[in-house]
Amino acid sequence: MPVKRVNKTPMPERDAELRSHDFGEVNEGYGIAHAQFEAERCLRCQDPVCIDGCPVRVPIPDFVHKIASGDMRAAAEILRASNPLPAVCGRVCPQEVQCEEQCSVGIRFKPVAIGYLERFVADWEMEQPEGEQPAQPTRPEKVAIIGSGPAGLVCAGELARLGHPVTIYEALHAPGGVLRYGIPEFRLPKDVLDWEIEQLKRLGVEIVCNVIIGKTLTIDDLFGKMGFSAVFVGTGAGLPQFMGIPGENYNGVYSANEFLTRVNLMNANDFPNADTPVMVGRRVAVIGAGNTAMDTVRTALRVGAEQGLIVYRRSDQEMTARVEEHQHAIEEGVEFHWLTNPVEVLGDDEGWVTGLKCVKMELGEPDASGRARPIPIEGSEFVIPVDNVVLSIGNRPNPLLLQTTEGLDSNKWGCLVVEEGSAETSLSHVYAGGDAVTGAATVILAAGAGKNAAQTIHADIC
């Protein structure tokens, strides 16, 4: 029987003072006792609306019930059959606006901590001895996947499960896409990501790194000499945007992509043992207030900045970062400058950043995004002294594939155009999903798109 308890079982976290100086994971994860205690709160609704809030439609009450009854193996099997990346999603999904927002317990109390439970099950599975090799794909129709980020990995897992041999092509030297170069170790440890990818390889998925489709090989090559029956494009949104303000090319100005890639992919935090450096001064200003901005400012603290600042032209009400990320950043001592818009990066004679000139903003009527439009307050310019500026104001899809693929349609933002409600692009047997289609969004939306595309591909080519 469900147990009435008002609050979620809290997630054990490492002390903010300690953790903000290293890359160890912030959330420590539930133990078995926590997990069972929390799982008992699930009402096992007749109509489980939580599933409607999940882009990959995990049968949530089923796996939560298995946790409550202590059958972790069954919980893991239910979870993995519907989501090939449970250890990742349990850590980085914005559950508060998805499954947990729908949760019926949440109508009166705090919703069931579905995300923490998902993570618990995946972590439990990681601890178990490796089972037998799963059945390998035997169908004749091979599928190529471009990009090994969340959309590509989930699409690959689903296609492999449906019996198709799958090859993922990755441009970088290591797989994972944004999960590897973007999300920091303290939120998503690389050995967790490696383990998830290893599970896909065990399903028979092949991953080829250092191949850029559109440069090394073309989509025509994939159909022609490589003999694939379908291609899924999951190339994400990796082209960083800059503001176009004066001083943006001073030494010490980074895109969040570059800053995070240097640390996450290239291990700049371990320089000079790793060869790639990252330049961090005493005060680092990050422009933007999404999850990437929070990751960036918290990473800056961990690579030696004394003060990390968030500078955002809107207020905390409009920021796009998850509540938990914002809260963790506050705990770690990040300074927030709301309603503050940078207008110029200031530098010294040798071109090094010395400050950020900003203007104060006030909120007006809602704009196209539905959020209050920030309006500059005349004469309110002031300077924040900083040593680094990192721009985290969004990414657009990478143009490489479009540059070399005739007939692949995109919109004015460079996003691939797909049939409404489907994954079909303008080219026959070429499908797309994730940020490459939607523009920068979340891991789980990309995962959902990858899963849906896999089912469409399977239906089309079999």
Place this chain on the structure above:
Amino acid sequence: MAKILEIRPLTPVTKLYRVEAPLVAAAAKPGQFVIVRAREGGERIPLTIADYDRDAGTLTIVIQEVGATTRFIGSLAVGDEILDLVGPLGMAVEPPESGHVVGIGGGFGAAALLCMMREFTALGLETTSIVGARNKELLILTDELAAACNNVELCTDDGSAGHKGFVTERLAQLIDGDPPGKPDIVIAIGPMAMMRAVASTTEGTGIPTLVSMDPLMVDGTGMCGGCRVTVDNEVKFACVDGPLFDAHLVDFNEAMRRNKMYFRQEQRSTEREACLRRAAGQD
């Protein structure tokens, strides 16, 4: 992984490597580059493609040993593998329809002229390479360039081979009508200071001039934006929009300043590499 098939020392600090990279060789075009990561924990560095052989599936790159990564590559032997090599990246050079193409190579930049000039010559264009170095011993690939173009002009600071003086002096003489004659287009590849000097030599002559920009990069695919170069007051990413840009529109001051961003860290890395090598008894 790219297996090293051949190593040819060109100068005391410069070596030519022929590596196995069939997919890259099949797709490569003149003007493009590859990104190399030589070892675990290594950095990703861009290297201009000097030459390629599609039939043999091989790629030729020339490396000057200046930093930790290039010195590490310098310690590899035939049969060793370069951990990661990806490409071809960047836009290929657009061959002019007709006329006299003058390629200018400074230092190890001369290597990048090799496949470019060979293709232009094969298209029936008149081709000249002007290659320069401090002295005769530091001039590289002159025989190969002689086979790839109609004319090769050598320049050395000390006069030990060819014209005594800078490549830009010889270029100015050609512009004034010295044989082999006035260029219709100039393409310069080499140190930033040389490329800037070439840009000012052709400034106002009406001769279209391209330079191959070589900024710091991480991914090489448009993802990091570290390679941004200001061209005609617009920010471009050298990795996807370049690496070749109109020499008269590039902001060289900014580009040179940005390339020195990690000067101190690079020194530290280089010293560390030297220490490790001494400890391993390789030096």
